[in-house]
Amino acid sequence: MLTERQKQILKAIIEEYIVHAEPVGSRTISKREDIGYSAATIRNEMADLEELGFVEQPHTSAGRIPSQMGYRFYVDYLMGPQRLERADLFQVRELFTSQMDAVELTIQQTVSILSRLTNYTSIILGPEAIHNKLKHLQVIPLNERSAVAIVVSDNGHVDQRRFTVPDGVSLSSIEKLVNILNAKLSGVPLVRLKRNVYQELFAELDRHVEQYEFLLGVIDQMLAADTDGRIFTSGTTNILTQPEFNDVTQVKALMDLFEQTDTVTKLFATNDLGVHVRIGEENSIATVNNCSIVTASFSIDGRSLGTVGVLGPTRMDYNKVVSLMQVLTTDLSEHLRHLYK
Amino acid sequence: MLTERQKQILKAIIEEYIVHAEPVGSRTISKREDIGYSAATIRNEMADLEELGFVEQPHTSAGRIPSQMGYRFYVDYLMGPQRLERADLFQVRELFTSQMDAVELTIQQTVSILSRLTNYTSIILGPEAIHNKLKHLQVIPLNERSAVAIVVSDNGHVDQRRFTVPDGVSLSSIEKLVNILNAKLSGVPLVRLKRNVYQELFAELDRHVEQYEFLLGVIDQMLAADTDGRIFTSGTTNILTQPEFNDVTQVKALMDLFEQTDTVTKLFATNDLGVHVRIGEENSIATVNNCSIVTASFSIDGRSLGTVGVLGPTRMDYNKVVSLMQVLTTDLSEHLRHLYK
């Protein structure tokens, strides 16, 4: 186990490195107000910390930089009491006291304020529309051959999809079908829509099977497209200001990663409540092995609705990010609870 | 005026530079099959071309690179007969023969194939939903306090917006209002919606002014948000592969530019039919002074619907891009004509 002094020094090294992004020397540490030891003493302790694997030396005669293990220890045990700057907290509170009707808008604003306050790239997954309940289903004909299907869910989310009416199916019969479905399926969770459509239709309309198959396909595609479009990002270019991303090829890899929705989902998804920090190689994807990802899910009544995430260099201001995320997910959950009513 | 040989040499210089991105020397040119002169001759002609301003020398003992004026001359007079690679043409044709119902999907696929085939960043503005006509207006109540307004236009585009019902306004009265509007305003272009709402309401419902003001606000916001969301991009990171963008700060400036919708609109908007090329400083915005932008609008019956654009380095494969754009806008216009019917 580390001695108190070692912890103190490790904490100082990490905090210096987070700010300046350069190897930290013994003199720098000894000059800090909270450290009362000479450079030589620090050097001895640093050598020990290196042997234990908490810090690394890029080359002989350079200062130390925290290792992945060092960051992990810092996040788990050393990080001070998490407190937000008054100004930051004010901005968050202001955001959520303002009137935001639409769920999408709320999310977009949240992710935007998160990236602005952290200067890292931020992302929100969800909330998953699939948990919503059907409020209204409607088909609006555009001409003889095509129409638009619209699904409104109880939280006000609207999905829509244009489709071409297949030969042999009249628009009026589709409308009749939709009316029946509306009457029967209002309040059904979207995820169960498919199964319930089956049940209702077999009971009531078994002679129109071909039409129902077709409409089902349209609805399916609509809901499938919806899970894709549920990623909100902001400040993607913020990582470019970090000195560790001077290399254009690395930047490109990262940017491209953000365009692959499935990878992003895999990278950020969590279901646990509370804030999670994944440092460097703890991330499964090689492109972000020199990045850290902080995630936290937001929820209503203990049920996770989606995930808020921040991506930055391993040298991330963990304290700030973690405390910001705590406040933000709490407030966001609360705000959404009002919207969902 | 340039002699035939000078034109031939200028063309060769530009085509070499487009491929290799490095100053072109006299020897390189003289070794080309289509040039039958020695390096010394080329050198003399190059000196003349430089004096005339068509090429530049980064430093005394380097080869020549085309100047902005050189590119302009190339685009206007030298670029050979535009012909697409068979494989590229095939991909475009295949895209448009496939069934694509939704306008949005068509546009997204088009912009995506454009960036894939050119390896530059591509963008599509429009089509402007504001020209569409109202097909159906609907308000779906979610609970006592909030509802979703949905506007469906004749091309199948759906706008939607959630709103909170103000105190003193009952949902049922809103519904009544919407029914009247639907009956009266179907087929009215969205851009005229506001004015016509006034007329209809004053004629029929002048006692419910406060409700109408409110709903009008919702519709207005909806249509306003719509003009923002009409930018489709693809391959934003493609510029990162170009050697002239090794500088991270430049990349960031460009990326950030793409997130400002109004700037992007200003940069790419054209109403003229036909392909336009803006080279380097011909672009109004300083960030893209070392880029070229090729735009072309797509249209139905001579009326411009929107703009397709490609952004790349001034050293762009103009021939390929221009010919691709010609084919693409023609096919896109045709396809949209079918969709709008």
Next chain:
DNA sequence: GTTAGCACTCAGTGTTCACGAGTGCTAAAA
């Protein structure tokens, strides 16, 4: 009018060198 030859220029590369930040170790001080 065209080309071969030659002197000249200059970015890029590699080498050397001095500098300084930082270390590890030893011995003295507390």
Next chain:
DNA sequence: TTTTAGCACTCGTGAACACTGAGTGCTAAC
């Protein structure tokens, strides 16, 4: 026994310098 001062050593950084080679401009010959 713990802490600190001192000193030799390491190694990255940046400046100075020479060398190389691609490319030019000019002149004279074809």
